[in-house]
Amino acid sequence: MATTWLERRRSRIDGLAQGRSLGAEALRRLRRNPVAITGAVIIGAFVIVAVLAPLLAPHGAAEAFPELQENLRPGRIPGPQEGFPLGSDQLGRDFLSRMILAARQTLLVGVLATLIGLVIGLVIGTLAGAFGGWVDTLLMRVTDVLLAIPSLLLAISVAALAASPSQTTVIIAVSAVAVPIFARLLRGSMLAQRESDHVVAATALGVKRRAVVLRHMLPNAVGPVIVQATLTLATAILDAAALSFLGLGDADPGRAEWGLMLAQAQAYLDVRPALALYPAIAIIVVALGFTLLGESLREALDPKGRR
Amino acid sequence: MSALLEVRDLRVAFTRRGEPDTVAVDGVSFEVDPGQVVGLVGESGCGKSVTSLAIMRLLPARGVRLTGSVTFDGTDLLTLPEARMRELRGREMSMVFQDPLSSLNPVVPVGLQVTEVLRRHRGMGKEPARREAADLLDRVGIPDPRRRLDSYPHQLSGGMRQRALIAIALACRPRLLIADEPTTALDVTIQAQILDLLGQLVRETGTALVMITHDLGVVAGMCETVNVLYAGRIVERARRHRLFGTPRHPYTHGLLRSIPRLDAPAGEDLAAIGGSVNDNLPWTHACAFAPRCPRSLERCVEVTPDPETAGGRLLRCHNPVPASVE
Numbered sequence: 001m002a003t004t005w006l007e008r009r010r011s012r013i014d015g016l017a018q019g020r021s022l023g024a025e026a027l028r029r030l031r032r033n034p035v036a037i038t039g040a041v042i043i044g045a046f047v048i049v050a051v052l053a054p055l056l057a058p059h060g061a062a063e064a065f066p067e068l069q070e071n072l073r074p075g076r077i078p079g080p081q082e083g084f085p086l087g088s089d090q091l092g093r094d095f096l097s098r099m100i101l102a103a104r105q106t107l108l109v110g111v112l113a114t115l116i117g118l119v120i121g122l123v124i125g126t127l128a129g130a131f132g133g134w135v136d137t138l139l140m141r142v143t144d145v146l147l148a149i150p151s152l153l154l155a156i157s158v159a160a161l162a163a164s165p166s167q168t169t170v171i172i173a174v175s176a177v178a179v180p181i182f183a184r185l186l187r188g189s190m191l192a193q194r195e196s197d198h199v200v201a202a203t204a205l206g207v208k209r210r211a212v213v214l215r216h217m218l219p220n221a222v223g224p225v226i227v228q229a230t231l232t233l234a235t236a237i238l239d240a241a242a243l244s245f246l247g248l249g250d251a252d253p254g255r256a257e258w259g260l261m262l263a264q265a266q267a268y269l270d271v272r273p274a275l276a277l278y279p280a281i282a283i284i285v286v287a288l289g290f291t292l293l294g295e296s297l298r299e300a301l302d303p304k305g306r307r
Numbered sequence: 308m309s310a311l312l313e314v315r316d317l318r319v320a321f322t323r324r325g326e327p328d329t330v331a332v333d334g335v336s337f338e339v340d341p342g343q344v345v346g347l348v349g350e351s352g353c354g355k356s357v358t359s360l361a362i363m364r365l366l367p368a369r370g371v372r373l374t375g376s377v378t379f380d381g382t383d384l385l386t387l388p389e390a391r392m393r394e395l396r397g398r399e400m401s402m403v404f405q406d407p408l409s410s411l412n413p414v415v416p417v418g419l420q421v422t423e424v425l426r427r428h429r430g431m432g433k434e435p436a437r438r439e440a441a442d443l444l445d446r447v448g449i450p451d452p453r454r455r456l457d458s459y460p461h462q463l464s465g466g467m468r469q470r471a472l473i474a475i476a477l478a479c480r481p482r483l484l485i486a487d488e489p490t491t492a493l494d495v496t497i498q499a500q501i502l503d504l505l506g507q508l509v510r511e512t513g514t515a516l517v518m519i520t521h522d523l524g525v526v527a528g529m530c531e532t533v534n535v536l537y538a539g540r541i542v543e544r545a546r547r548h549r550l551f552g553t554p555r556h557p558y559t560h561g562l563l564r565s566i567p568r569l570d571a572p573a574g575e576d577l578a579a580i581g582g583s584v585n586d587n588l589p590w591t592h593a594c595a596f597a598p599r600c601p602r603s604l605e606r607c608v609e610v611t612p613d614p615e616t617a618g619g620r621l622l623r624c625h626n627p628v629p630a631s632v633e
Contacts, residue, residue: 196409197404198412200410201402201404201410203393203396204363204365204397204402205396205397205402205423205424205476206393206395206396206424206428207393207397207423207424207427208393209393211423215412215423216412219414220412
């Protein structure tokens with residue numbers, strides 16, 4: 001008995017002494033946080049639905065059904081019935097299938113736009129923070145100009161540049177909004193790193209400039225940027241939905257999109273409010289999920305909160 | 308024997324537009340012979356750290372005006388191109404900093420921070436570098452070094468971290484090591500261990516050591532020659548025994564008298580130097596220490612004392628403590 005207890009204790013201490021990275025430490029704290037778990041569950045469910053959408057959706061997004069269409073009248077849209085759990089939309093298509101398939105578009109646009117914004121923002125932020133001087137001044141003034149424009153206005157302007165709106169233009173427009181945020185954030189923490197003791201120490205050891213920037217500055221500086229990325233996913237989803245709502249979204253009628261569904265449902269608010277309500281709730285819940293996880297991630301990675 | 312490091316008239320001024328320069332180091336000169344241990348002592352703000360950063364050329368290029376010369380093994384460091392300087396740093400000259408936690412990269416395992424230097428300067432491969440790193444950690448007294456290679460800095464105690472930093476600094480057997488208050492952030496017991504370790508390693512490898520500290524106890528135990536800095540200038544320099552035996556500058560004298568002694572009579576107040584570094588006069592037309600000096604004369608606030616060398620001692624004072632006192 002005593003020996004097993006001792007052994008267990010010893011292996012636990014060994015485990016503590018073994019390299020456990022800050023990331024593992026943060027993960028441990030995330031798992032204890034109910035807010036983080038709520039966010040993770042929402043995102044998990046959303047991602048599963050989005051990935052498996054073609055399998056989960058009973059029908060196609062553009063498929064119209066005669067049995068629904070014949071019941072369509074001005075002032076009447078068929079509600080839930082046999083085979084169509086959420087009823088019909090304004091054109092006699094299966095509303096449930098469209099809701100499910102739209103999740104896929106939302107995830108795709110949100111993730112791609114955030115990733116593109118993140119990568120470009122990281123490059124700009126690293127260059128500005130590592131080199132300083134005129135490189136920094138030039139990049140940051142451009143960034144400031146972009147930051148000065150309200151994000152939705154910027155996204156609309158970029159999207160409107162394209163001859164015809166498409167999924168690609170939405171992604172570009174939304175990532176254009178994210179780039180300056182990431183760039184500024186990273187540049188700030190890179191500057192703080194440049195003054196830090198361990199960077200001076202690395203320089204004092206003759207470590208090459210590139211290694212100082214990439215190994216000693218960047219990994220210590222990206223924390224806030226990663227957190228921002230989760231939060232940006234939420235705003236990217238909202239922005240993409242807003243663009244679709246305003247008619248600057250994906251023009252392909254074969255694809256469903258929550259923002260566009262919301263826009264089109266406006267005319268039928270008094271007939272079937274569910275057509276507007278469900279996409280709106282979906283957008284809100286998903287954005288909330290990313291925000292919750294992002295906020296708790298920020299808390300978990302904050303070195304001051306380390307226990 | 309020619310000196311390994313020769314600092315001549317080093318002056319470091321921090322410039323700010325629209326404001327007068329702040330002179331942190333004001334004409335400091337000293338030499339370090341190969342394998343020698345030299346102390347640089349002074350209170351906070353006297354310019355000791357700035358001196359060390361200037362020697363390593365680690366001060367920012369903007370807003371700093373450096374004059375004088377720093378010669379390392381015949382090369383003038385102040386005019387050396389940055390790329391050549393990077394070659395020297397870590398290989399020929401190294402530095403140990405004050406705060407062992409913040410001087411290690413928190414997101415990189417300790418082992419990688421050791422091998423990084425070995426691979427950079429000694430061109431070692433991944434595996435040999437790892438073996439050598441374990442060896443180095445062993446030499447600085449870190450138990451179970453193989454496993455410690457994968458530890459992150461926050462998993463080590465303060466003493467361990469400082470040992471690791473010393474291992475990194477000495478990895479390439481540099482000829483000069485600058486230790487900037489290496490024990491200030493540590494417990495007294497750990498301090499003694501770290502100092503012993505430093506002294507022993509420096510002796511083994513023949514590395515010259517510049518010990519920067521505010522702690523006279525540290526200096527007394529290790530340094531052959533001691534430089535006492537005040538307000539950016541060296542006010543007294545002598546061999547250790549001479550300096551501690553017969554301090555001549557009132558500042559040195561005051562410092563030594565303000566060390567608590569076990570054999571002091573009970574109830575006696577500890578001597579202290581009045582005022583603070585902020586009360587300094589500018590060196591340009593006075594002795595900076597004069598306002599705090601118990602022996603100050605009329606002349607001290609009118610004429611800058613020049614450094615005078617006599618009997619192996621450098622002294623910058625108009626009215627030094629007589630050699631017979633104490």
